[in-house]
Each structure stands twice: as structure tokens, then as C-alpha cells.
Amino acid sequence: MTRNNSRTRNGGLVALTLVSLTAMTGAANAANIDGEAVFAGAILDTCAVTVPVPGALGSSADATRLGSDEAGGSAAQAQIVTNNPRANLQVIAPTNFTLAPAGSDTDTTFAASHTIDGSTLDAGISALLPVGITTASVDASATKSSGAFEGGAYTMTVTVRCITE
Amino acid sequence: MLLIALCGSAGTAAAQVVSPMIHDVQTVSQIAAARFEVANPYEHAQTSEFFIVDDAGRAVRGAQVSPARKRMAGGARAPLLVRVPVGPNAKRRVYVCHAITPRHPNSVASGTSYRGEVCATLDITRPEH
Numbered sequence: 001m002t003r004n005n006s007r008t009r010n011g012g013l014v015a016l017t018l019v020s021l022t023a024m025t026g027a028a029n030a031a032n033i034d035g036e037a038v039f040a041g042a043i044l045d046t047c048a049v050t051v052p053v054p055g056a057l058g059s060s061a062d063a064t065r066l067g068s069d070e071a072g073g074s075a076a077q078a079q080i081v082t083n084n085p086r087a088n089l090q091v092i093a094p095t096n097f098t099l100a101p102a103g104s105d106t107d108t109t110f111a112a113s114h115t116i117d118g119s120t121l122d123a124g125i126s127a128l129l130p131v132g133i134t135t136a137s138v139d140a141s142a143t144k145s146s147g148a149f150e151g152g153a154y155t156m157t158v159t160v161r162c163i164t165e
Numbered sequence: 166m167l168l169i170a171l172c173g174s175a176g177t178a179a180a181q182v183v184s185p186m187i188h189d190v191q192t193v194s195q196i197a198a199a200r201f202e203v204a205n206p207y208e209h210a211q212t213s214e215f216f217i218v219d220d221a222g223r224a225v226r227g228a229q230v231s232p233a234r235k236r237m238a239g240g241a242r243a244p245l246l247v248r249v250p251v252g253p254n255a256k257r258r259v260y261v262c263h264a265i266t267p268r269h270p271n272s273v274a275s276g277t278s279y280r281g282e283v284c285a286t287l288d289i290t291r292p293e294h
Contacts, residue, residue: 044184044185044202045184045185045186045187046182046183046184046185046186046283047182047183047186047283048182048206048283049281049282049283050281051279051281054279076279078279082186084186084187086186086187086286087186092282138279157266157279157280158279158280159264159279159280159281159282160279160280160281160282161262161281161282161283161284162282162283162284163260163262163282163283163284163285163286164186164187164284164285164286165286
């Protein structure tokens with residue numbers, strides 16, 4: 001009886017071992033089978049301009065100049081996002097008021113500038129943008145060479161341009 | 166003190182998109198054609214203007230852009246086709262620009278604080294026959 005039990009136990013042990021070895025072998029084989037998932041895509045280069053903070057105009061004491069840098073005025077904040085290393089930022093000064101009392105455009109010179117990291121450039125001069133997000137302050141002004149600005153509502157448009165050069 | 170608001174409408178974030186930003190085209194004909202993709206990432210519909218200028222910012226004579234003006238829904242994308250004349254054995258660079266002067270849908274103001282523009286570079290080469 002003992003001998004039979006021993007044989008049974010040994011046979012069972014062998015069977016168990018064989019099963020274990022097979023399972024282990026199977027597991028090892030599964031680990032060696034690797035698949036590859038390939039991801040590919042073409043990312044177009046682009047540029048986007050946002051102005052989340054609009055500016056405001058203030059007036060000089062003698063009302064001959066309206067500007068975002070005058071008392072009561074504030075600069076606009078522009079945000080540019082690009083993935084192109086050749087993208088540049090320009091601001092284009094207004095050529096006239098889009099809303100103003102009659103005669104406001106007469107004898108008036110418009111100007112604009114932008115500032116990035118403390119460096120200020122006048123309208124028309126480009127600044128190379130880094131890839132990613134750039135924040136720039138935009139200032140604008142209108143100056144009378146003769147006369148003064150009347151009281152009323154004024155609006156002028158500054159162009160913020162992202163351009164590759 | 167006279168305080169005037171520079172912004173005539175609510176400060177809505179805005180963006181103009183042109184892709185790709187740099188486009189190289191070779192042509193054997195006197196007209197080079199290129200295709201861009203433009204988008205209006207505004208939340209609301211806006212009117213886009215498209216134009217082609219040279220290094221000096223002047224309109225390129227004989228160049229055509231289609232469409233020249235388009236109203237797109239918020240988030241919409243659209244193709245832009247450009248045709249530019251080029252002489253034989255010549256290279257020229259033009260800029261294809263997308264501009265939006267945003268209008269907030271609830272604003273009664275007639276002006277806005279800024280006009281956003283994005284200009285892509287189009288380099289055209291026409292080899293000598």
C-alpha cells in the first residue's frame with residue numbers, strides 16, 4: 001500500500017513537474033513574442049494668434065495724443081502659438097480710426113509696437129518667435145500734429161501678424 | 166481725463182490658422198498653384214479674408230486666391246487654393262495671409278481692438294525649359 005501510494009505520489013509529482021515545466025515553457029515563449037504598434041503622422045506647421053487681453057487708450061493732458069501708454073491706458077496682451085521655427089511676429093499700426101468723432105483722422109499719425117521679454121520693436125519690425133507659446137504686449141497710439149482730439153468714443157485696429165520669413 | 170477704450174467689443178480670444186506655414190512649389194508652367202488649409206478656431210462664426218502679398222506687403226499682381234473671403238463656422242476648416250504667376254527660370258516668394266477682424270456676436274460696437282493675421286510663405290520655383 002505504501003509502495004503504491006509512493007508510486008502514485010511520485011507519478012503525480014512527475015506529472016505536476018511536467019505540467020509546470022510546460023506552463024513555464026509556454027510562458028517563456030509568450031514573453032518572446034513581441035508585436036510592434038507603429039504610430040505615424042504628419043504634423044503640419046502652423047501659427048495661431050490670440051489676444052486674450054484687449055488694450056485700452058488713455059489721453060494726454062492736452063488731448064493731443066491717445067495711447068495705451070498714456071494715463072488710464074493699458075497694453076493689449078497677444079499670445080502666439082507656433083510649431084514653426086521660422087515664424088515671426090509683427091504688429092501693423094492702424095491707418096485710421098474705425099470709430100471716432102468726425103475729423104479725428106485729420107493731421108493724425110498712428111503708431112504701434114510690441115514687447116517680448118522686455119525688448120520693444122516698432123510696427124513693421126519682425127521678431128523671431130520660439131517654437132511654442134509666446135506672450136507679447138501690444139501698444140498703440142494716435143498723435144495729432146495740429147489740433148486736439150475731441151471727447152467721444154474712439155476705436156482703432158492694430159494688426160497682429162504671424163509670418164514666416 | 167478722457168478715457169477711451171481701445172477695445173470696442175468683448176475680449177474674445179481669437180486665432181487665425183494657416184497650414185502649412187512654409188510651402189515650396191515647383192512648376193513648369195507660368196502659373197504655380199498651391200493648396201493650404203485654413204481654420205477658424207473661434208467659438209463663433211467669423212468672416213475670414215485671404216490675400217497674397219510680396220515682401221513689401223503689396224498685393225501680388227495677377228495672383229488669385231480662392232476663396233478671397235469666406236465665412237466659417239466656429240471650429241471649421243476649409244481648403245484655400247492659390248495661383249501665382251511666375252516667369253521662366255525664376256524663383257519668387259509670396260505670402261499667403263489669413264486675416265480675421267473678430268466680431269463678438271453680441272457686440273454693438275463697430276470696431277474691434279485688433280485684426281489678427283497669419284501669413285504663410287510660398288516659395289515658387291520654375292526651372293528653365
